[in-house]
Amino acid sequence: MTHHIKKQIYYEDVKVGDEVTPLAKVASSRMLVQWAGASGDFNPLHYEDSFAQAMFVNSPIVHGQLKRAWLGHLVTNWIGEGGTVKVLSCQFRGMDYPRKMKTMTEPKDGETWQCKGIVKKMRVENGENLVDCEIWVENGKGEKTTPGSAVVALPSKK
Amino acid sequence: MAEGSKITNDIKSMIGLWSEPVVLEVERGAIARYADAIDDDNPLYRNEEYAKSSKYGGIIAPPGFFGWPVGGGNIEAGMARVVGAVASAGMLRILDGGIELTFYVPVRAGDILVTYGKLADAREKATKSQGAMVFLIIEQKYLNQNGDLVALARQTLICS
Numbered sequence: 123m124t125h126h127i128k129k130q131i132y133y134e135d136v137k138v139g140d141e142v143t144p145l146a147k148v149a150s151s152r153m154l155v156q157w158a159g160a161s162g163d164f165n166p167l168h169y170e171d172s173f174a175q176a177m178f179v180n181s182p183i184v185h186g187q188l189k190r191a192w193l194g195h196l197v198t199n200w201i202g203e204g205g206t207v208k209v210l211s212c213q214f215r216g217m218d219y220p221r222k223m224k225t226m227t228e229p230k231d232g233e234t235w236q237c238k239g240i241v242k243k244m245r246v247e248n249g250e251n252l253v254d255c256e257i258w259v260e261n262g263k264g265e266k267t268t269p270g271s272a273v274v275a276l277p278s279k280k
Numbered sequence: 281m282a283e284g285s286k287i288t289n290d291i292k293s294m295i296g297l298w299s300e301p302v303v304l305e306v307e308r309g310a311i312a313r314y315a316d317a318i319d320d321d322n323p324l325y326r327n328e329e330y331a332k333s334s335k336y337g338g339i340i341a342p343p344g345f346f347g348w349p350v351g352g353g354n355i356e357a358g359m360a361r362v363v364g365a366v367a368s369a370g371m372l373r374i375l376d377g378g379i380e381l382t383f384y385v386p387v388r389a390g391d392i393l394v395t396y397g398k399l400a401d402a403r404e405k406a407t408k409s410q411g412a413m414v415f416l417i418i419e420q421k422y423l424n425q426n427g428d429l430v431a432l433a434r435q436t437l438i439c440s
Binding site for chain 1: 310313314316317318319320322324334335342343344345348354355356372373375376377378379380381382383436
């Protein structure tokens with residue numbers, strides 16, 4: 123197995139306005155099934171057309187908590203193993219619809235979601251080097267369907 | 281309470297009350313499947329040898345994963361009463377409005393967590409398009425086998 127030893131980011135490397143390294147995600151119907159099984163969210167809103175319509179959405183939508191988990195990945199990927207996630211929050215403002223499958227494992231062509239973030243504030247509190255970030259998931263049209271925020275602690279070079 | 285409010289006395293009576301505890305088991309395989317489901321290949325979530333040499337000293341869970349109920353069952357079992365009360369009040373549509381997670385201690389493979397949920401608040405808002413909507417704030421706390429507070433979750437459910 124290959125290990126992904128990345129260069130650690132330190133508090134001193136960061137400044138307000140910096141971008142959190144973006145992360146691309148593709149929601150497919152397969153991923154939604156996999157997420158349901160892995161997370162325990164078996165709400166038919168995420169796999170049943172008729173149920174989704176009864177809930178006033180056109181077709182099954184991406185789980186909000188899956189998008190929250192993507193944002194968790196965005197943040198942990200950026201801060202590396204030396205960093206710690208303190209707070210992660212997001213609001214589910216817009217519906218996202220998964221790509222259908224083309225083959226067993228490959229989704230059809232369609233939109234790709236981007237998880238992004240920006241550093242808003244930095245502060246040292248109780249000996250921790252804290253960074254406040256605005257984070258979000260945007261859909262293929264560039265609309266922020268899932269805005270949120272994160273507080274992370276980064277290691278210091280000092 | 282205003283006449284015709286969708287926040288019934290039944291719902292109101294639950295505000296502030298912690299649910300019965302639900303015991304959650306954090307299995308190593310379940311952590312790996314959760315990470316797989318979001319296409320996160322971080323070895324901390326699946327490679328014992330690698331994780332041992334990290335600052336955590338073992339496999340941890342991605343932020344937001346708290347395991348599965350011991351002996352099976354539904355993860356949200358603790359909040360079933362609240363969901364039932366919402367349905368009894370005639371609200372059949374429940375959407376996830378958002379969540380805030382605050383983390384205190386890492387969740388590790390092999391942990392046995394206990395979680396309690398409560399309805400923290402219920403507010404009704406009038407909307408032009410969809411009539412009155414009820415915003416429920418559900419709080420969930422997670423403790424580990426050492427009695428440490430692991431995380432707090434604050435979720436908004438939008439009911440109509």
